[in-house]
Amino acid sequence: MERLRTLLEVRKSYFFQITFIIFIILGLVISSLAFSADRVTVSRAEELAKEQFDYAIDGSIENLETRLGKLYEDLVYLGAYVGNEPLIEERIRTGYLNQRTSFTSIFYYDLREDEFTWYSQRQVPAMTLKADPKFKEVITSNGDDLFMSDPVSISGDAGTYLYVPVIEDNRPIGMFGGSISVLNSDLYRRMLESTNDDMILYLLNERGEVLSTSFNLVTDAERRLSRSIVETTDKYDVRTILSTEDDVIMFEPDARVNGWSVLAKHSTDSVYEAVYDTRWQYLMITLVTFFLSILVGLLLSKTLTSPLLELVQNIKKQQSLEPILLERTGSKEVQTLLDTYNDYSNRMETARREQLSQQQLLLQQEKLASLGQLAAGIAHEIRNPLTPVQITLQMAKEGHGSEEMLDLALSELNRANHLITTMLTLAKPDQAKLQEEWLDMTEFASRLEFLLDAECYKRVTKWELIVPNEMPPFYCSSDMLVQIIYNLFKNAVEAVDSKGADGSVTVTVLFTERDYRFLIEDNGVGMTKDQVNTVGSAFYTTKENGNGLGLYMIRESLKAVNGQMEIESIEGEGTAMMIKIPRRTNV
Structure with a gap:
């Protein structure tokens, strides 16, 4: 009777009920697999093979577009400067001729003069190029398609020419051509990427000739592509999957280059063999899991399920980190878990209260310290100009005043007013955001150059402003940016005054994807580590006539x-x- 009662209690537990449901589901799964395993596994194998084919072909075509697109843009760039031979030669000499990453030879064909101009030592006879059908097609194209020649021999190497028409007034006036090494260029060696060693990809030209294959650890016999397969694919103009006795094939007729196509081949055995093995493994795992689920469910339901469920429910009901009490724990493990949770709750609550108290105390102390320092600095800086004003007024009252003394008093009052204005600006640091706008950084650089030149007009200091040739727009306050750069430049110029003509200051404008950067460098007196650590503090200055607010305002x-x-x-x-200021695009 006692065992029967215990069994009934176990049957009431959620764990046993879940285990029983899993048993039913597993039974249904096993039955389903027993009746339809072959059809399901074959279908899944074909679906998986198609996914792998699609992934490999799409990735390879995208790789081709990326690599070939970069080379195409290089030739388009040259086309924009037809007539400017020095610039074209300089551009080609500085990076266009590279057997691995770029071209092995480059020419320009003038349609009006029917004349070739070569920019490389490697050349091909003009009649060879003119006999190429793609050479004739590109002359009549609108420049939207990519045209590649058939492989030709170039000084002991094999290469294909990328043709790019030069358009003027909607009419082709010529073309640039660049040869790409079939044997050594990364475009061919690394373009095709298979998902595994059993899949081989082929890049075919318009005549069905293999230009390149993917890098696989297979024999030459396995890599060889029969002519019959190529001829079979000629009739398809959309992506298609074919099956032969030995292989499964996917053919993509459009490789984004006029006349080029991609073919992927996977052996039939490798497609289905792994799936069959997985099916039997799955069946064995299912059977083992079924028996283990029943056994573990019966053993653990009695000792763990009820106490754990009660613990979880109490935790969900908790509104604060107070200890939890259970009517029964069921096992030492659950009791240990409960004790650990209660101890953790007590320590977390204590730590939270102590941390909150310390944070509030530190925050209050920092506020009082900052306020005291700032108030003392303001009082000191305003009192300094008021002292000569007071003396001047006293002497004027006694009849001993002079015009020079009145000028001095007015100058000191202006200094005090400037200090107060500066403090008001510091009280509203977000004001610069209200004046933000999209800046043309080229125009900004011209304005900045004028201001910096004016600062050094009567100085012997050498200075230089370095900016990129092209800069993206920058969303920022122009006045704030000028104030920051100009103040730092002025500090740098003053720091090199003691070096005379040997002093130099350089301002460099840089940009990344995340921010704009402004670098101000000088060869002046420099600073100690202590001085660097205090730079930007209010009222700290090493200048005789400074007020210590310039760098503070910049910060x-x-x-x-x-x-x-x-x-x-x-x-x-x-x-x-x-100086680093983030770039923003979503404005």
């Missing part, structure tokens, strides 16, 4: 736009300051 302005300022300095050698 506050950069905070408003999530910018950064990095400083590297060596005393006696110079300083480099890097």
Whole structure:
């Protein structure tokens, strides 16, 4: 009776019920596999093979488009400068002739003069090129298609020419051609990428000749492609899967190059053999899992399920990190888990309260310290110009005043007013965001160059502004950017004054995908580590007439736009300051 009662309690547990449901599902799965395993596995094998074929062919074509598109753009670039021979020769000499990554030879054909101009030592007879059907087609094309010649012999190498028409007033006036090595170029050696060693990909030209194959660890006999397979695919103009006695084949007639196609071959045995093996393994695992599920369900339901469910329910009901009590734990493991959770809850609650208290205390102390420092600095800086004003007024009252003294008093009042204006600007660091706009960085560089030149007009200091030839637009406040760069440039110029004509300052504008960068470098007096650490602090300055707010304002302005300022300095050698401001596109 006791065993019967225990069995009934186990049957009521969720774990046993779930195990029983799994048993039913597994039984249905096994029955289904027993009646339709062959059809299912074959269908799955074909579906998997198609997915692998699609993935390999699409990836290879995309690879071809990327690599060939880059070479196509290079030739299009040359076409834009037809007539400017020095620029074309310089461009070709600095990176266009590379057997592995670019062209082995380049020519320009002038349609009006019927004349070839070669820009490489490797050349091909003009009659050989003119006899190529693709050479004639590109003359009448609109420039939207990619045209590649059949392989030709070029100085001991085999290559195919990429033709790019040069269009003027909607009419072709000539073409650029660049040969790509069939044996050594990455375009052919690394373009085709198979998903496994059993699948081989072939790149075919218009005549069905193999231009390249994927890199597989197979024998030459396995790599060989029969002519009958190529002839079978000639009648298909869309992507198609074919089956032969030995192989499964997918043919893609459009490889994005006029007349080129891609063919993928997979042996029939490798397609289906792995699936059959997996089917039997799956059946064995299912049977083992079925018996283990029943056994584990019966053993664990009694000792673990009920206490664990109760623990989970209590945790869900918890509104705070208070200890949980269970009516029964069922096993030492559950009791240990409960004790660990309660201990963890107590420690977390204690730590949370202590951390919150410490954070509030530190925050309050930092606020008071910052406020005291700032107030003391403001009072000190405003009192300095008021002292000569007070003396001047006192002497004027006594009848001893002079025009020079009044000018001095007015100058000091203006200095105090400037200080107050600066403090008001610091109180509104986000004001720069209200003036943000899309900046043409080329025009901005011209404006900046004028300002920097004006600063050094009466100085012997050498300076230089370095900017890229082309820069993307930048969403930022023009005034804020000028203020930051100009102030840092002015500091740099003053730092090199002691070196006379040997002093130099360089301003470099850079950009990445994430940000714009402005680098200001000088060979001036430099700074010590302590000075670098205090740069940007309010009212700290090493200048005789400075107020210590210039770099502080720069830091506050950069905070408003999530910018950064990095400083590297060596005393006696110079300083480099890097400003980084993020680029934004979703404005």
